[in-house]
Structure formats: structure tokens, C-alpha cells
Amino acid sequence: MLVLLPPSEGKAASGRGAPLKPESLSLSGLAGAREAVLDALVELCLTDEDGAREVLGLSEGLRGEIAKNAELRTAGTRLAGEIYTGVLYDALGLATLDAAARRRAGKSLLVFSGLWGAVRVGDRIPSYRCSMGVKLPGVGALGAHWRAPMASVLPEAAGDGLVLDLRSSAYTGAWKPAGAVAERTASVRVLQSQVVDGVEKRSVVSHFNKATKGRMVRDLLVAGAKPKGPAELVEVLRDLGYTVEAQTPARAGRPWALDVVVTEIH
Numbered sequence: 661m662l663v664l665l666p667p668s669e670g671k672a673a674s675g676r677g678a679p680l681k682p683e684s685l686s687l688s689g690l691a692g693a694r695e696a697v698l699d700a701l702v703e704l705c706l707t708d709e710d711g712a713r714e715v716l717g718l719s720e721g722l723r724g725e726i727a728k729n730a731e732l733r734t735a736g737t738r739l740a741g742e743i744y745t746g747v748l749y750d751a752l753g754l755a756t757l758d759a760a761a762r763r764r765a766g767k768s769l770l771v772f773s774g775l776w777g778a779v780r781v782g783d784r785i786p787s788y789r790c791s792m793g794v795k796l797p798g799v800g801a802l803g804a805h806w807r808a809p810m811a812s813v814l815p816e817a818a819g820d821g822l823v824l825d826l827r828s829s830a831y832t833g834a835w836k837p838a839g840a841v842a843e844r845t846a847s848v849r850v851l852q853s854q855v856v857d858g859v860e861k862r863s864v865v866s867h868f869n870k871a872t873k874g875r876m877v878r879d880l881l882v883a884g885a886k887p888k889g890p891a892e893l894v895e896v897l898r899d900l901g902y903t904v905e906a907q908t909p910a911r912a913g914r915p916w917a918l919d920v921v922v923t924e925i926h
Contacts, residue, residue: 661886662818663877664778665771666828668746674728674786675738684784689813690777693806697775698732700796701788705729716794725789732786740771741781747867751874754781761881769877770817772831774802777810792830803833810835822846822887824880825915826873837915845915846890848873853921862921872922876902890916 682694705712705726712718712726728735741754754765766782773779774792795801814835823837823845837845850869851862879900887893890906897904897920907917 661768661822661824661880663769663824663880664827665748665769665873665877666826666831667771667773668744668749669791670745671743671787671789672738672745674735675742677737677784679734680732680737680784680786685776686780686783687778687813687817689816690806690809693809694776696799697790697796697802697805700799701729701775701790702732704797711797715796716789717791718789722789728786729788729790732788735786737784737786739781740779740783740785741765741769743785743787744771747870748874751871752878753874757878757881760884761878764881764884768881772827772834777806777834778814792834803830806834811838815841818844820844822889822893823915824848824877824893826877839913842913842915843909844889846893846918847915848876848918848920850920850922853923868922872920876900876920890918894918 682691682698685691685694704715709723709726712729713720713723716725716729718725741749754762757765766780769781770778771781772792773790774794775788775790776785779785790802792802792806799805814837818837818841821844823841825832825837825845825847836842849864850872852865852868853860853862855861876897880896883896883900885896885900887896894904894906897918903921905919905921907919909916
């Protein structure tokens, strides 16, 4: 099972580990595309602070992020699973998993990134600020920049197993599973169900969405679940106590769409 996660906008500070070693990152086929983004981002932040703030969409209060980007090649690193923070990652709680579940996380979780393309949670990276929606001078729109290398590398990473796609819309454009891989892919959205005046209303609420996705991944890892495809995933999630509604693809070569319906987060 390969689980595709969005990054967090906020990130923990860089660690005290050795500086970045790009060649050590997973998915080596992305190395050239990573170097291009890294070079462009560091150069921009070193030479044009005002331009960098505009390109990165940062408020005046976030100018410190520019200095952080300028030092990406020399800053200390820590595990990507520690760098990414926020609601989803708090609910996932990688640090509190037992050893077996942590091993499963290292093999199955893939975090998408405007800077790195995608990394595994065990890769060592510095803290950074660069979303997939950025257009970098000399590189262009990052979503488009990553499309070709991702199309080459990700099918191999997916292998012949299930792909659980939990990415936010900003990151889905960088790689869209196709063909046989798409048929083994399940994309998930979380809907909050509320009864108002006797009528059920459903809506997408950011906190419910992120927290539920984090908790769901944690439950799958702890259970050691190995669903082979979307249909099996639906049954596994239901056994774990989730309310899941599945929409099977209308035609071949398309992913499954799953709605996980929640009333509260616990």
C-alpha cells in the first residue's frame, strides 16, 4: 500500500542533523527536478528578498521563511515525518507508533512537496517554505514542473498494490495515477454530517478532513492492514469503525472515490 499525503504549510524547525544530502532522498528518479527547484529557490531567496516574498505568497510577518530557504543547503536536517506538522500529522502521531507500525509508515507513506516532489517520512530534510502553487523564476509553475518526472517515477513506487490518495487539491495535479495504477487507487474525502431541523447536511470542513485522514492512516498502520485494492480498503475501514461510501469508477482506468462520513473527531 502506498499512501499519498499532502505536506503541512507550517513546519517544525530544521534539526541539528547533518546538512541536506540530496542523493540520499528516496525516489532517486526525481533528483534532477529537485536540484532545479532547490537551486532556483535558494538563489531567489538569497538575492531578492522582496521578490521571494511575492513569489512565495508570504505576509510581512513571514519574512523569516525567506532566510530559512536561503540556507537550505547548509541547514540541519531531521526526518520528514518530524518536519511536517499540523492537524493531519498530529492525528497521525508518527512518534507514538510502535516499532512495527513505524516500519510500515516508512515503507508506505509518501509526502508530496513543491520543493522535493515527494519524500518518504524517513528522508532527512531541512525545514522550508515552498508550496506546489508557486511559480519559481527559471522553473515555472511547480505543479507542471513535477508532472513528467512524477509520471516516470511514481508508477514504480506504487508497484502492484493499493494507492490511497489523501492529497489536497493543490498537490493532485503533480501526479494523476493512470491506467492500471488508477484502477488500484482510492481517493478519499471526509464529509461532516450534521442534522439540521431533521435534515442531514454534509459539508467538507478542513479540520475534520485533516484530522480524520491522519487518524485513518494511523489506524491502518497500527492494524497492519494490507488491502490489495479499493474494495478491500472499504471493508478494512468499515471494520475499523469508519462510515465509508464508495463510488466505483464509471469506466476502466479511473480511481475509486471514497467518502468517509464523520460527525465528530475523537
